Amino acid sequence: MDQQYEGKGVCFFAYNNEEIDYVKLATLCARYVKHFLNVEVCLITDEGSYHWLKESQKEYYKEFFDYVVITDDQMKKNVRNHFDSPWTQFPAQFSNSNKHRVYEYSPFEQTLLLDIDYIVKTDFLNRVWELEGVAMFDKAASLRNDSPHFNERYLYDAGVKMWWSTVIYFDRSNESKLFFDLWSHVAENYDFYQFLYNFPGKLFRTDYCVSVATHILNGMIDSDFVNSIDDKMYYMDQKDDWIESHSIQEWIMLANDLDKNWENILCNHRNLDVHVMNKRALDRQWEPLMEYFNEL
Amino acid sequence: MDERLQKALEFSNYNLTITNEKRNIKNRVNQLQIVHHSGGVFLAQPETIAFVKALIDLEYKESIIIDTKENPIRISDLKELLEKLVNAYTSATQEFEVEYNKIRKSRSIKSIMGW
Numbered sequence: 001m002d003q004q005y006e007g008k009g010v011c012f013f014a015y016n017n018e019e020i021d022y023v024k025l026a027t028l029c030a031r032y033v034k035h036f037l038n039v040e041v042c043l044i045t046d047e048g049s050y051h052w053l054k055e056s057q058k059e060y061y062k063e064f065f066d067y068v069v070i071t072d073d074q075m076k077k078n079v080r081n082h083f084d085s086p087w088t089q090f091p092a093q094f095s096n097s098n099k100h101r102v103y104e105y106s107p108f109e110q111t112l113l114l115d116i117d118y119i120v121k122t123d124f125l126n127r128v129w130e131l132e133g134v135a136m137f138d139k140a141a142s143l144r145n146d147s148p149h150f151n152e153r154y155l156y157d158a159g160v161k162m163w164w165s166t167v168i169y170f171d172r173s174n175e176s177k178l179f180f181d182l183w184s185h186v187a188e189n190y191d192f193y194q195f196l197y198n199f200p201g202k203l204f205r206t207d208y209c210v211s212v213a214t215h216i217l218n219g220m221i222d223s224d225f226v227n228s229i230d231d232k233m234y235y236m237d238q239k240d241d242w243i244e245s246h247s248i249q250e251w252i253m254l255a256n257d258l259d260k261n262w263e264n265i266l267c268n269h270r271n272l273d274v275h276v277m278n279k280r281a282l283d284r285q286w287e288p289l290m291e292y293f294n295e296l
Numbered sequence: 297m298d299e300r301l302q303k304a305l306e307f308s309n310y311n312l313t314i315t316n317e318k319r320n321i322k323n324r325v326n327q328l329q330i331v332h333h334s335g336g337v338f339l340a341q342p343e344t345i346a347f348v349k350a351l352i353d354l355e356y357k358e359s360i361i362i363d364t365k366e367n368p369i370r371i372s373d374l375k376e377l378l379e380k381l382v383n384a385y386t387s388a389t390q391e392f393e394v395e396y397n398k399i400r401k402s403r404s405i406k407s408i409m410g411w
Binding site for chain 2: 122124127130132141143144145224228230231232234246250252255265266267268269270271272
């Protein structure tokens with residue numbers, strides 16, 4: 001029997017490792033989603049992380065996750081070098097090789113897949129429910145309102161546009177199925193597509209998988225098979241830092257100058273969703289932000 | 297350091313911060329101006345509002361309008377779209393004014409940060 005999908009909701013993947021408590025961060029993000037988007041939330045995780053979630057987030061996990069999907073997918077070894085400001089860095093496993101399987105795992109008819117470090121501080125993303133097919137961001141801006149580095153806007157000098165897998169909306173249309181099937185093919189043949197598209201690095205990145213899939217489905221030209229979400233994805237770089245939070249929406253951050261790491265500007269970031277790439281900074285703000293929510 | 301240069305650099309830093317804050321406000325305002333209607337995406341800006349109003353004044357009840365993604369969108373009720381556009385425009389500009397005035401009155405980085 002075919003699986004029944006119902007309604008609309010947000011999915012998060014969260015697989016803990018020895019450095020980052022992903023399920024803890026997912027709990028905070030889910031709380032933001034509940035507050036600003038008012039939709040159901042599904043956590044996709046593994047047995048060990050779920051066990052830890054139940055133990056460490058006793059008071060929250062039932063309230064903020066309506067569904068939990070336990071997976072046992074074999075993850076590729078994928079070590080990412082994380083920064084926490086320019087002055088601290090640490091390696092950690094980045095388990096993302098099954099992200100395309102959200103199409104199977106999501107219980108929803110219309111799904112918004114968010115990374116656990118994408119904080120929804122407005123209802124802006126509620127507009128995606130009106131879209132058909134797949135939607136992602138294809139533009140981004142830093143805390144300094146700069147565009148990302150050239151090789152984060154294009155797949156290196158092959159000149160193919162980069163799409164961000166941080167936020168992905170999809171429905172159950174044939175187009176969405178085609179997209180996720182192709183993503184799975186690109187993921188399985190990553191080395192070949194890396195050679196073909198000439199994108200850099202050893203890290204397995206789903207941004208590259210979705211960009212290649214979109215390029216192929218567009219007929220190898222710049223077209224509109226995938227909907228572009230109507231704004232930029234605002235992001236806090238891993239080398240930026242977070243000084244304090246004035247409320248659930250108003251955060252004081254340090255925007256680092258990537259060319260001159262000793263220079264920063266202060267940034268009062270409010271009323272815009274933001275991709276917090278410095279996960280340790282997000283972890284440090286977890287308690288004050290939860291407190292602000294509790295006081296509402 | 298020459299005092300004149302030191303003062304200029306301090307002001308430069310202040311200006312860099314305030315310009316970035318203004319851009320953040322503009323980003324928020326741009327988001328508020330986006331209107332989804334009949335499967336199309338429209339920007340609530342004076343030109344769009346004036347065009348839709350012109351069609352209504354010419355007694356068109358429905359029309360096809362090219363949206364921001366350059367797709368032709370059939371609008372079956374122009375008045376409904378006009379209302380949405382005007383609401384989005386006014387709420388965006390109201391928030392713009394409030395936030396802009398906060399920054400305009402700030403005379404230091406500390407006050408911009410709410411310290």
